[in-house]
Amino acid sequence: MGYNWHWGIYFDKIKGGEETYLSWLITGFGWTVAISLCSWIIALVLGGLIGTVRTTPRRWAVRLGDAWVELFRNIPLLVQFFLWFFVVPELLPEKLSLWVKQEMPAKEFITATVCLGLFTSARIAEQVRAGILSLPRGQRLAGLAMGFTLPQTYRYVLLPMACRIILPPLTSEFMNVFKNSSVAFAIGVLELTFQARQMQEDSEQGIETYLAVTVLYFICAFVANRMMVWIENRTRVPGYITAAK
Amino acid sequence: MAMIEIRDVNKWFGRFHVLVDCTSAVDKGEVVVVCGPSGSGKSTLIKCVNGLEPFQKGEIHVNGISVGTAGTDLPKLRSHVGMVFQHFELFPHMTVIENLTIAQEKVLGRGRDAARDKGLSLLDRVGLTEFADKHPGQLSGGQQQRVAIARALAMDPICMLFDEPTSALDPEMIGEVLAVMQDLARDGMTMMVVTHEMGFARNVAHRVIFMDQGRILEDATKEEFFGTPRSERAQTFLSKILSH
Numbered sequence: 001m002g003y004n005w006h007w008g009i010y011f012d013k014i015k016g017g018e019e020t021y022l023s024w025l026i027t028g029f030g031w032t033v034a035i036s037l038c039s040w041i042i043a044l045v046l047g048g049l050i051g052t053v054r055t056t057p058r059r060w061a062v063r064l065g066d067a068w069v070e071l072f073r074n075i076p077l078l079v080q081f082f083l084w085f086f087v088v089p090e091l092l093p094e095k096l097s098l099w100v101k102q103e104m105p106a107k108e109f110i111t112a113t114v115c116l117g118l119f120t121s122a123r124i125a126e127q128v129r130a131g132i133l134s135l136p137r138g139q140r141l142a143g144l145a146m147g148f149t150l151p152q153t154y155r156y157v158l159l160p161m162a163c164r165i166i167l168p169p170l171t172s173e174f175m176n177v178f179k180n181s182s183v184a185f186a187i188g189v190l191e192l193t194f195q196a197r198q199m200q201e202d203s204e205q206g207i208e209t210y211l212a213v214t215v216l217y218f219i220c221a222f223v224a225n226r227m228m229v230w231i232e233n234r235t236r237v238p239g240y241i242t243a244a245k
Numbered sequence: 246m247a248m249i250e251i252r253d254v255n256k257w258f259g260r261f262h263v264l265v266d267c268t269s270a271v272d273k274g275e276v277v278v279v280c281g282p283s284g285s286g287k288s289t290l291i292k293c294v295n296g297l298e299p300f301q302k303g304e305i306h307v308n309g310i311s312v313g314t315a316g317t318d319l320p321k322l323r324s325h326v327g328m329v330f331q332h333f334e335l336f337p338h339m340t341v342i343e344n345l346t347i348a349q350e351k352v353l354g355r356g357r358d359a360a361r362d363k364g365l366s367l368l369d370r371v372g373l374t375e376f377a378d379k380h381p382g383q384l385s386g387g388q389q390q391r392v393a394i395a396r397a398l399a400m401d402p403i404c405m406l407f408d409e410p411t412s413a414l415d416p417e418m419i420g421e422v423l424a425v426m427q428d429l430a431r432d433g434m435t436m437m438v439v440t441h442e443m444g445f446a447r448n449v450a451h452r453v454i455f456m457d458q459g460r461i462l463e464d465a466t467k468e469e470f471f472g473t474p475r476s477e478r479a480q481t482f483l484s485k486i487l488s489h
Contacts, residue, residue, distance in 0.1 A: 141297050142334035146348040147324025147400065156347055160338045237338050239382025 009205045010212065021199050021209075028195030029216050035112050035191060036178045036220070042117025043124050043177070050121065051128025052154060065125065072122035078183050084115040085187040112184035112191075120177055127169050131162035164235055171228035178220040192216060246309065248273045248404050248435045249294055254303035256289065256459075263289050264300065265459040271404070276436045278446040278467075281456035282482060287439045288331075290456070291406050294437065295319075295326045308403055324352045327397030327405040331412050333389040335381035341368065341392050342377040345399045353400065360399075367395040371425050387418030391425055404435035411442055443486055447471060455479045 010022040054065035072080070089100045104110065135158060143153030185194035196213040200206045247270035256264040263286050271277045279287045292298040294305055296312045296319045305312040310322055335344050345364035349355045355363070368374045371391040381389050390410060397405060407426065411419045423445050430436055430449045440446070446453055446467060453470040455463035462476045470479075
């Protein structure tokens with residue numbers, strides 16, 4: 001294989017600049033983490049809310065929640081990025097549209113975060129709903145029979161158990177957010193994948209570049225996984241079915 | 246005045262008529278056992294009493310308050326109607342004592358210490374003080390059901406509803422739960438009990454209601470019911486249930 005290995009490439013200066021390739025990768029890593037964490041927060045809040053609403057007796061709210069989930073999970077993520085970036089700004093009122101296109105600070109970052117956040121919220125909503133519905137019907141009745149209002153029943157009885165039950169699927173969703181954030185390169189966010197492509201073209205050391213990127217993504221997902229497992233262990237209920245460990 | 250008054254209650258699940266013209270009443274301090282074959286609507290009826298199940302026709306009053314009327318503050322009504330479920334339905338993520346205090350604090354607005362004292366004294370009453378800081382999953386079925394009864398009592402209920410409280414228990418645990426219920430009845434608690442435990446009915450109940458296919462076929466004193474039940478259906482039911 002006629003490939004010129006150069007493991008020191010990370011510390012070389014970029015062509016015609018003072019930065020090192022490593023600083024590119026670190027910047028990219030920073031944006032990746034920022035997009036992922038911000039969209040994760042959006043996804044948790046919205047997904048939790050929508051998932052919960054879909055289990056209430058309010059018919060219209062259930063339908064609205066169902067529609068939300070169907071909308072965001074039936075369109076490819078890449079297309080969603082393009083929709084938010086190119087189409088949504090055009091649909092806004094004229095003044096706002098102009099502001100978004102020309103003046104909004106960190107336009108790519110905000111667009112990517114909103115897009116990934118909403119996309120993930122649909123998936124979390126589905127899990128939250130499944131978690132709540134997996135509880136025995138008697139739990140809801142018991143909460144109500146104690147004199148709790150419906151919101152109180154959710155707050156004190158249903159959600160604490162549902163959240164514990166969905167922690168494992170939520171863990172893989174948290175890891176997915178980091179991995180899915182790589183698609184944001186397509187709208188020009190300077191995240192890890194974007195920087196990697198840039199570094200590859202600039203340095204022509206594709207293998208070293210993508211190996212480094214692989215390691216960085218792996219670290220993200222791995223840390224995310226360990227954090228969730230830690231939470232899972234901390235919130236384990238003594239004597240509850242899965243507690244045999 | 247009757248504590249629980251049920252008048253011409255009708256309920257449909259879709260097109261299925263689950264409750265047909267049910268009328269009865271439970272006086273203050275009275276213990277009424279509701280029995281009948283499975284699917285007869287007895288669990289549904291008892292869940293109508295505190296509004297956990299809606300009904301389409303008729304009226305139910307608890308302590309003079311109408312359950313089925315739109316403006317009724319159901320959470321407030323339920324907070325002083327105790328209910329015990331077939332599958333206990335303790336809150337698994339809370340300790341036993343938290344199960345007993347949460348609604349006292351969040352619904353009745355009692356202080357932490359007052360709620361805890363009340364909870365502990367009730368645990369003592371059902372003989373489970375040493376389990377206060379355990380989780381429900383660490384208790385046997387019988388113990389869980391006794392906690393569930395204590396949890397309902399913590400709200401100072403004006404009456405208690407039992408929905409097949411011993412049906413999910415292993416035979417050797419039924420006695421401990423029935424003993425607690427018997428105690429309650431002796432103290433003058435108003436109780437409506439859906440159960441197949443005819444021994445309990447004989448010993449403790451004042452009246453027995455027999456249901457079949459959504460109708461109340463018998464509503465008699467215990468002596469009348471076990472002496473000469475009038476409906477043929479009740480006679481067959483009794484002969485089946487008492488023969489073993």
